[in-house]
Amino acid sequence: AGVRRGFGIDENTALLVEGTTARVCGEYGVMLVDMRHRGGLGAFRLSYLDDGDGLDLARFRPQPGAAKRRVRKREIAYRAPARSRRNVFGAYTLYDLMARLVLGDPASYTRDQAEAFDARSGINVTVELERQPRRSKGLIATPESGLRMSALDFRCSITREHLSATRLADRIGSRARTFGMTPNPEARIVLLGSSPLTAAPAMLEAPIALLGAGPVGVLAAASADPARTAAEHLALLARHGVHAIDLGVTIDNLDYVEQNHDLLEDIAGLRGILFCGGNQIRLVETLLHRGEESAVLRAIARAHAQGAVLIAASGAASALSGVMIAGGSSWEALRYGVSSDTGHRGLVIQEGIGLFSGGIVDQNLISGNRLGRLVVACAEESERFGIGVFEDSAVVASHAGSRLQATGARGFLLVEVDVTALELQSDSFVARGVRLTVLGPGDTADLATGAVTREAPAEAAAALLARLVADLAREVGTTRGASHGLRAQPHDLEGATAFLDLEFPRDESD
Incomplete structure (x- = not known):
């Protein structure tokens, strides 16, 4: 439009203007776009002003709030790019990228990027952020409510390209993160919909058969009590004749474990690795420690490349995908969209580990009534597939x-x-x-071709699908007393596949 300045004001936030000065007030902040230097989309200035920060409108110069200060050396959290799988234009993705650079090591990590892709046109867009020496500033405040940040005068560029047919096919097909290892297409990843400690015996039949006699490493880093959780899983595996060991890896001792080369070699030689359930955020922050792939994660990737089975239980299953659901209900996801963190209402989306690239994973789908949030997660992140694992069930x-x-x-x-x-x-x-599409025990799906092969009677799958849709309708419609659109049209004669049309307003007051 030929306008050189822009203001992006976030939800629950105000920009209070008095003469030639402005002040940010509210829950989030304001993005400033500055194109005065005629760089166009190839090079412009991008800033994020937080609650309490000000702006000199005459000179378009940010004025950090009194509580803001530079990041101390011990507070540096990131030393390498995120290699983000998230849609750069998705909710909070750009903010998260700026926050990483604010908390990044200025000696080794000053630049990062993320992408957005449109399958219809074949256009791929890359947004790159750079924290430039002597010009850009990253400031933080640490009130009791949590970390607040300001990012001032970052260099930003936006580039677009039309992908060739070869690159288009490669971009559409999600790829797993192999962490430097040669991929092994026959290596198995097993996603468990429930904790193996309480699940029906049928859930464990397939993973136990794949593990054989072991040895299997148990990683309980997602648990609030990792020692007890690991011991319970060791006992469970022993009852099934599987030799297992507690890897003893937690977020608290990772720095020490990284120096234990014998343990890292042992991990790389395991027959299988079991990720116990718990808080998936804790698991990701352990293996991608401070945003960097840990030596433990590389050892796990090495074991998987050599054929080791990776088994992820409950919340840990979500963590293995590239984009991770970290919290929120179906109604919150539909009503509020993506939230910045677990302290706010909405669907919480974060970076996952990325060893599983089939799609976004969710679990406990029936009891948690999570169909809606899985659909919203896929839509918001432009992810084609979502895999919702039922209780007492598994995906191999x-x-x-x-x-x-x-x-x-x-x-x-x-x-x-x-x-x-x-x-x-x-x-x-x-x-x-x-x-x-509901797939019952023994059914298979090839995501590359779209083929579904059924071994189980379709009646049970059809009944489950009808239940999921009915539960979603009750969750987002009748119980809220609002007019929401939800329609499911059967696609096959058995009723185990259907097309869902879903509409939910986000502009009504609470």
Whole structure:
């Protein structure tokens, strides 16, 4: 439009203007776009002003609040790029990227980027941020309510390219993070929908068969009580004739473990690795310690490349995908969209580990009524597939997550989002033509070809699908007393596949 300055004011936030000065007030902050230096999209200035920060409008110069200060050396949290899998134009992605650079080591980590991709046009957009010496500033405040940050005069560039047919096919097909190891298409990843300590015996049949006699490493870093949790899983595996060891890795001792080369070699030689359930955020922050891949994670990737089975229970299953659901209910996801963190209402999306690339993973799908939040997560992050694992059930994945087999008591739900039928930047969340397929025990899906092969009777799968849709309707419609659109149209004669049209307003007051 030829305008050189822009103000992006976040939700629950105000920019109070008095003459030639302005002040930010509220829950979040304000983005400042400064294109006065005629660099266009190739090079412009981007700043983020937090609550309490000011702005000299005459000179367009940020004025940090009194509480803001430079990051101390011991507070540096990141030393390497995020290699983000998230949609750069998705909620909070750009903010998270700026926050990483604010808390980054200025000696080794000053630049990062993320992408957005449109499958319809074949256009890929890259947004790069750079914290420039002597010009850019990263400041923080540490009130009791949590960390606050200001990012001043970062260099930003936006580039777009039309991908060739070869690169387009490669971009559409999600790839697993191998952490420098040669991929092994036959290596299995098993996603468990419940904790193996309380699940029905049927859930463990497939993973136990893959593990054989072991040895298996147990990693309980997601648990609030890792020693007790690991011991319980060791006893469970022993009852099934599987030799297992507690790897003893937690977020508190990772720096010490990284120096234990004998343990790292032992991990790389394991027959399998079991990630216990718990808080998936804690697991990711352990293996991607301070945003960097740990030596433990590289040893795990090495073991997997050599054929080791990776088994992730409950919340840990979500952590293995590139984009991780970290919190929020279906109603919160539909009503508020993506939230910045678990302290706010909405769907919390964060970076995952990325060893599983089939799609976004959720678990406890029936009892947690999580169909809605899985659909919203896929839509908001432009992820084609979502895998919702039922309780007492498991998904056995190979070929980097593109070939899936349902096992256990019930199986899993496959969500496929039509990116051409999404409306996210409006007063309503609208997703049409979302394909829902329930796969029962023994059924398989090839995500590359779209083929579904059924071994189990379709009646049970159809009943589960009807229950999921009915539960979602009650959660987002009747119980809230609002007019919401939800329609499921059966796609096959058995009723185990359906197309879902979903509309939910986000502009009504609470």
